[in-house]
Amino acid sequence: MAIESGTQTEMDHWQLGREYGEVQRLMAELAEEVERRRSQNRHHLKQADWEWLTAKQHMFKIDKTILRRDARLVAAEAGFNVYNLFAFVLEIPPGGTEGAYHMHGEAIKLYLQGRGQEIIAGHEYEVEAGDVLFVPAHTWHGTQNPYGDTERFVAIAHTGQGAPIFHQPIFRTREDLRVPGFEESPIGQAIARKDYGTMQPFELSRARQYFLEKLGDLETQMEERRGQDRHLLKRSELEWGPLWPELGNDPRRTSALIAKTVCPELGFNVHNFFAAFVQLPPDGAGVPSHAHGEEMQFYTQGRGRAFVGTAVYEVEPGDTVFIPANTWHGVENTSTEPLIYFSTMQGRGNPVAHVPISRVG
Ligand SMILES: [Fe+2]
Numbered sequence: 001m002a003i004e005s006g007t008q009t010e011m012d013h014w015q016l017g018r019e020y021g022e023v024q025r026l027m028a029e030l031a032e033e034v035e036r037r038r039s040q041n042r043h044h045l046k047q048a049d050w051e052w053l054t055a056k057q058h059m060f061k062i063d064k065t066i067l068r069r070d071a072r073l074v075a076a077e078a079g080f081n082v083y084n085l086f087a088f089v090l091e092i093p094p095g096g097t098e099g100a101y102h103m104h105g106e107a108i109k110l111y112l113q114g115r116g117q118e119i120i121a122g123h124e125y126e127v128e129a130g131d132v133l134f135v136p137a138h139t140w141h142g143t144q145n146p147y148g149d150t151e152r153f154v155a156i157a158h159t160g161q162g163a164p165i166f167h168q169p170i171f172r173t174r175e176d177l178r179v180p181g182f183e184e185s186p187i188g189q190a191i192a193r194k195d196y197g198t199m200q201p202f203e204l205s206r207a208r209q210y211f212l213e214k215l216g217d218l219e220t221q222m223e224e225r226r227g228q229d230r231h232l233l234k235r236s237e238l239e240w241g242p243l244w245p246e247l248g249n250d251p252r253r254t255s256a257l258i259a260k261t262v263c264p265e266l267g268f269n270v271h272n273f274f275a276a277f278v279q280l281p282p283d284g285a286g287v288p289s290h291a292h293g294e295e296m297q298f299y300t301q302g303r304g305r306a307f308v309g310t311a312v313y314e315v316e317p318g319d320t321v322f323i324p325a326n327t328w329h330g331v332e333n334t335s336t337e338p339l340i341y342f343s344t345m346q347g348r349g350n351p352v353a354h355v356p357i358s359r360v361g
């Protein structure tokens with residue numbers, strides 16, 4: 001049956017109900033196809049395999065005389081078992097734009113080539129290769145290229161499929177629940193020793209309360225920094241530090257480095273993502289095996305090996321690697337130059353387990 005838009009107001013309630021049911025059935029069929037693609041469970045995409053979609057094929061109402069083109073990198077439709085993120089690369093030739101201004105969930109962009117102008121919430125930014133941008137959820141934005149060279153960026157955006165666009169706030173507990181000197185009390189000391197196995201039920205719930213209070217304090221500080229509402233991080237602002245403390249003070253002290261980009265502590269009003277550059281020096285440095293929520297890595301420099309579950313991939317600039325949630329993974333530099341990748345992970349506090357697509361009868 002044909003679905004016509006713009007005619008809903010003339011429908012009687014029978015027709016409206018039937019069409020609603022029909023669209024739900026069509027969406028369920030579509031979801032089955034997406035599930036079928038997901039089952040490929042891909043991790044690695046070579047730049048040579050990018051499938052470009054040119055403006056002429058594009059569904060959006062954009063100027064079709066300027067051939068901007070884009071390619072899906074990581075997406076459920078492309079065979080990755082991903083729920084929170086999708087990634088694409090977009091190329092805008094001189095004089096082109098990214099179409100009309102639009103809004104959606106949170107998005108992060110890494111400029112790979114050329115220069116461009118980004119307009120986010122009325123602010124204009126001059127952007128060049130190496131710069132990182134953040135588009136907060138539900139914020140009007142657009143891109144244009146008034147310069148002489150083609151601009152190219154990779155974008156990682158929130159899918160909105162199952163995962164909430166906004167975070168669930170952590171509720172602060174009542175101030176009057178705080179006990180001065182709690183850390184020194186017997187329960188406080190038992191918590192410090194992690195003596196959870198011998199705690200009474202009340203003590204266990206008190207321990208949880210204690211950590212929620214701590215989390216509430218930290219969340220308040222994060223919220224204060226989010227208030228800066230930043231959109232842009234210039235390449236020159238990257239601050240490199242050791243990676244191992246960021247992996248929970250991992251005792252396997254790697255010499256790998258990290259430079260955080262889009263995260264709340266740096267003043268971005270972001271809830272779903274955490275983005276950073278990771279650099280492995282040419283001394284055999286690796287990112288030791290670890291697991292967390294969904295992650296996407298875009299390789300920008302050097303050569304190495306990415307480990308995802310039991311699979312091993314040779315990686316080079318232009319490659320994308322996807323790591324499903326709760327999957328052990330690591331990276332190794334196999335070359336004589338630094339290996340660098342841009343990593344976007346699920347933000348802190350986001351549920352790690354995926355939310356399955358609901359089936360409609
Ligand atoms: Fe966008």
Ligand SMILES: [Fe+2]
Binds near residue numbers: 290
């Ligand atoms: Fe990771």
